[in-house]
Amino acid sequence: MNPAPDYQKRIEEALRDPKNLGELAGADAVGTAGSAACGDMIRLWIKFKEEAGKKVVDRATFQSFGCETAIAVASLATEMIRGKTAEEVLALSAEELAPGLGPLPPVKIHCTQLVESALRSALQPAAATPPPAAATPAAAPSLVDKFTQASQPAGKLRVILLTEDK
Numbered sequence: 211m212n213p214a215p216d217y218q219k220r221i222e223e224a225l226r227d228p229k230n231l232g233e234l235a236g237a238d239a240v241g242t243a244g245s246a247a248c249g250d251m252i253r254l255w256i257k258f259k260e261e262a263g264k265k266v267v268d269r270a271t272f273q274s275f276g277c278e279t280a281i282a283v284a285s286l287a288t289e290m291i292r293g294k295t296a297e298e299v300l301a302l303s304a305e306e307l308a309p310g311l312g313p314l315p316p317v318k319i320h321c322t323q324l325v326e327s328a329l330r331s332a333l334q335p336a337a338a339t340p341p342p343a344a345a346t347p348a349a350a351p352s353l354v355d356k357f358t359q360a361s362q363p364a365g366k367l368r369v370i371l372l373t374e375d376k
C-alpha cells in the first residue's frame with residue numbers, strides 16, 4: 211500500500227494544533243538529534259514526577275529545526291510519553307511514538323527516527339553513540355555546532371547524528 215496519498219492530510223491535521231513547543235524550564239533531561247541526511251534537528255526537554263512510587267514523565271517539550279513531519283511526530287510523541295517511565299519510553303519504536311500518523315513514505319521515516327534519537331539522547335545519554343570524529347566535516351561550523359554552542363552548558367548535551375535511512 212502506498213501511504214503517500216493520505217500522508218499530507220495526516221501531517222496537516224497533526225500540525226493544526228502542535229503540542230509542547232518550546233524549551234521546558236527546569237527540565238530533568240535534554241536530548242538533541244540531528245540528521246546528517248537532511249540537516250534537520252530536534253531538541254527535547256523532559257521533566258519527571260513521582261507517581262505511585264515510580265519516576266514518570268510529567269511533561270516533555272521540543273524545538274525543531276526540521277520538516278513538518280518531524281514537528282508532527284515530536285508533537286505527538288511528547289504527548290504520548292506522559293506518564294511513562296524512562297524505560298517504557300526507551301522501549302518504544304520510532305513508529306510507536308506517533309501512531310496517529312499512520313504509515314509514512316519511506317523518505318520520511320528518518321523524521322520519526324530523529325525524534326526517537328532525541329528521546330534516547332535525553333534518557334539514555336551514556337548509550338548514545340556519538341559520530342566518529344572523522345565523519346565530522348572540518349569546514350565551517352555546521353548548524354549542529356551552532357545549535358550546540360548556543361544554549362547548553364558543557365557536558366549537558368549529546369547530539370546524535372542519523373546517518374542513514376532505513
Ligand code: FES
Binds near residue numbers: 245250276277321
Ligand atoms: Fe529530515 Fe524530516 S526531512 S527530519
